[in-house]
Amino acid sequence: MRSRQIRNRRKRLILAIVLAVCVTSGLICAAAVSAATGSASALVIDGDKTYRVDRGQTEQMLAQAWKQGMEPIEPEDETERVENSDTVTVRRGVDLYVLEGGQREKFLAHKGETVEEALQDNGLGLKAEDQVTPSRDLVISASLTVEIKRLCRVSVAASGETKELELFGGTVESALNEAQVKLGEGDGCNFDLETPLEDGMEIVVSQALRVRITADGKTKVYQVAAATVASALEKCGISVGKEDRLNVPWDEELKDGMRIILQRVKVEEEKEKEEIDYETKYISTRDLPEGETKRLTAGLKGSKESAYRAVYVDGRLESRELLSEKVTAEPIKEVIMRGTGYTTTAPQLEFEDDGSGYQGGESSSGASDTGSRPALSVNAQGGTFTDAWGETVTYTKAMTGTCTAYCIPGGTTSVGLEAVRGVIAVDPKIIPYGTRMYVASPDGQIVYGYGVAGDTGGACLDGDIIADLCYDTLEECSIIGRREMVLFLLP
Numbered sequence: 001m002r003s004r005q006i007r008n009r010r011k012r013l014i015l016a017i018v019l020a021v022c023v024t025s026g027l028i029c030a031a032a033v034s035a036a037t038g039s040a041s042a043l044v045i046d047g048d049k050t051y052r053v054d055r056g057q058t059e060q061m062l063a064q065a066w067k068q069g070m071e072p073i074e075p076e077d078e079t080e081r082v083e084n085s086d087t088v089t090v091r092r093g094v095d096l097y098v099l100e101g102g103q104r105e106k107f108l109a110h111k112g113e114t115v116e117e118a119l120q121d122n123g124l125g126l127k128a129e130d131q132v133t134p135s136r137d138l139v140i141s142a143s144l145t146v147e148i149k150r151l152c153r154v155s156v157a158a159s160g161e162t163k164e165l166e167l168f169g170g171t172v173e174s175a176l177n178e179a180q181v182k183l184g185e186g187d188g189c190n191f192d193l194e195t196p197l198e199d200g201m202e203i204v205v206s207q208a209l210r211v212r213i214t215a216d217g218k219t220k221v222y223q224v225a226a227a228t229v230a231s232a233l234e235k236c237g238i239s240v241g242k243e244d245r246l247n248v249p250w251d252e253e254l255k256d257g258m259r260i261i262l263q264r265v266k267v268e269e270e271k272e273k274e275e276i277d278y279e280t281k282y283i284s285t286r287d288l289p290e291g292e293t294k295r296l297t298a299g300l301k302g303s304k305e306s307a308y309r310a311v312y313v314d315g316r317l318e319s320r321e322l323l324s325e326k327v328t329a330e331p332i333k334e335v336i337m338r339g340t341g342y343t344t345t346a347p348q349l350e351f352e353d354d355g356s357g358y359q360g361g362e363s364s365s366g367a368s369d370t371g372s373r374p375a376l377s378v379n380a381q382g383g384t385f386t387d388a389w390g391e392t393v394t395y396t397k398a399m400t401g402t403c404t405a406y407c408i409p410g411g412t413t414s415v416g417l418e419a420v421r422g423v424i425a426v427d428p429k430i431i432p433y434g435t436r437m438y439v440a441s442p443d444g445q446i447v448y449g450y451g452v453a454g455d456t457g458g459a460c461l462d463g464d465i466i467a468d469l470c471y472d473t474l475e476e477c478s479i480i481g482r483r484e485m486v487l488f489l490l491p
Helices: 002-037 058-067 115-121 172-178 229-235 458-462 474-480
Strands: 041-046 049-054 078-080 087-091 093-100 103-110 131-133 144-149 151-158 161-168 202-206 209-215 218-224 259-263 265-276 280-289 293-297 302-313 316-329 334-341 383-386 392-395 397-406 423-426 436-440 447-456 467-470 482-489
Touching: 041 058, 049 058, 058 087, 103 115, 115 131, 115 144, 151 172, 161 172, 172 202, 209 229, 218 229, 229 259, 265 316, 280 293, 293 447, 392 482, 397 474, 436 467, 447 458, 447 467, 458 467, 467 482, 474 482
Parallel strands: 041 087, 093 144, 151 202, 209 259, 280 334, 397 467, 423 447
Antiparallel strands: 041 049, 078 087, 093 103, 131 144, 151 161, 209 218, 265 302, 293 334, 302 316, 383 392, 397 482, 423 467, 436 447, 436 482
C-alpha cells in the first residue's frame, strides 16, 4: 500500500514537471513571435467583453477591437486609458432619469460608474443624510431612474407661531401639512404651494386683510394676504407705473381696513406751433399832413415751435412746463408813416419825379416838394446806405434789375397777405418769402421804401423782372411803370 502511494506521487511529480516545461515553452514562443512582429499585446475592455489587440495609439487599439466585432463608439460613450498602460476601457453612455422635488429630469451616465458618481458628474452632489433610491453605491449597467429625497430643515411661521421641521423632499404644501397649518379663504403664503422644499427655507403664512383700493376711477374692497402695500396691489392685479402716485408709502406694512388710493400719472412731451406777433414801427414824415398815417410795410407774423412737459393726473392736466422753443420764422415789422407836414389842397405823393414827365399831385408843371435826393451807393455783397428819411441802414445783399408795379385793391397775395403797398412779388427761389427789403432807383430819386417779399410774381418767374412792387392805387403804379431799381435785402 505504501509503495503504491509512492508510485502515484512520482507520477504526479513527473506530470507537473512536463506541464511546467510546456508552459515555459509557450511563453518563450509568444515572446519570440512578439519580438519578431515588433508589437506587444494590449487589451480593450468593453463591459463584459475583452479584445486582445496590438499596443499603439488609443484610436488604433479601438479600431482593432472594432474589426474584432466591438460595437462602434457613440458620441455619448467615453473611453479611459491610464497613461502608458496597455488597457483601454470603454464606458457606454446610458440615460439617467432623476426624480427630485416632484420633477423629473434626464441626464447622461456611463456603465461601470456608481449612482453617486453619475449624480456628481451631472452636478447633483449628495449629502450624507440625503436619501437615494436605488442605493448610491449601485454600479450602473443600463438606463435607470434615481429618486433623491434631500433632508430639508425648514421653518413654518403662522398665527404668530414658528415651527422647525426636518423633511426628506416634498413641497411647501407638504411642509404646511406637517406643521398642521391650514390656509383659510384669502390667506397667503410667501411661496407657491407646489414649490419644492429647499434646505433653510422660511415659509410664512399671511392672514387675509380687508383693504379698500381706489384706482382707475373705481373703488373696490379686497380680501388679500400681503405684507406690504406693494404686494397687496400686485396680488389684486393692479399694476403701478413708474410715475403713478400712492397716498401711502410703497413699502408700508399692510393693515386691516387700510385705504389705498392710486393716481395714474402720465407725462408727455408736447410740441406746438405758435405765432409770434409782429411789432409796429412809426416813422415821422413831412410828406403826409399832420394827423394822417400810411402803412409803408405790411407786418408779417412769425412762427415758433415750442416743446412742453405736460403732466396729467387721472387724465387731467396738472402742470405744463416749457422745455424749449425754436423760432422757425422771424416776424416782419409793420412800418407806419405818421404825417408831420402841413395840410395842402392837393396831397403830394412821397415819390419824386424821375424825369418821366409825371409830376406829384394834380400839378402839371410844378416839381415835387421834397427836393432832390442823392444817388445810392450799391455794393452787391452788402454794406450800408442812407434811406429817404436819413437813417443809416445795414443790408446783406443788393440786387439791381427791372421792376414793375401792380395794384389789387382789396385783394390778397399768393401767401395770404393783404395786397397793399409794402408787399413785393418775387421769385421765391431767388428771394425767399418774408425777406425784408428797401427799394429805390439807383439815382435815389424814385423811392418805393421798405417792403417784404410776400407774393409771387409771374414775370419774376419768367426772368423778365426781379420784382413787382404792390401799390394801393393805379396812380402810384404809374410812377414806377417799368424801370431799373435797386433791391437792398435787409437782415
